[in-house]
Amino acid sequence: DTGVSQDPRHKITKRGQNVTFRCDPISEHNRLYWYRQTLGQGPEFLTYFQNEAQLEKSRLLSDRFSAERPKGSFSTLEIQRTEQGDSAMYLCVSTPRGRGRNQPQHFGDGTRLSIL
């Protein structure tokens, strides 16, 4: 499968614990986004990378959240001291290089985080 891969698919943890998710984008895709989707809502933008540079962070991304893309390939999203409100589906998206901004966007199947 050469699509966007996210790991783990489901994470259950106790409130206050730290969690880390991984996203492997489609090879050669230089743009990578993280979104969060809560029940009954559409995905909400969290952050955006172009290669290894993090170019934008949403105000939804509190200080407890950090994202990295160290070599411009895979990305990690870490949440420290998890809270009940962090329970959501975390989606990773990659898009290919291209001059137009409206390049096809490929979503992963997401990591579902459940906070007990």
Next chain:
Amino acid sequence: DQQVKQNSPSLSVQEGRISILNCDYTNSMFDYFLWYKKYPAEGPTFLISISSIKDKNEDGRFTVFLNKSAKHLSLHIVPSQPGDSAVYFCAASAGGGTSYGKLTFGQGTILTVHP
């Protein structure tokens, strides 16, 4: 504030009939619009898009209409098939800035197509 709204949480349609899903937006900077389809336990998949310089785009059974003055777009599926049953998300993108390609999504509409 909800810049992209899908006011119908659900829609039920008979197989073979037309499905019409609606979406409204408030941000005048949006100039590119997309529809995504999502099955349970999967990520959204791209369906069809339209640029603000057009008012209609067709792809097989799917047609998207854009009314810029009303800040409204709709997705028509004709004929509807049971396999079309899914959650449909409307999304919008604004040009410029560093968030190249960032999407703002509506809340989604659950479409059920009955055989």
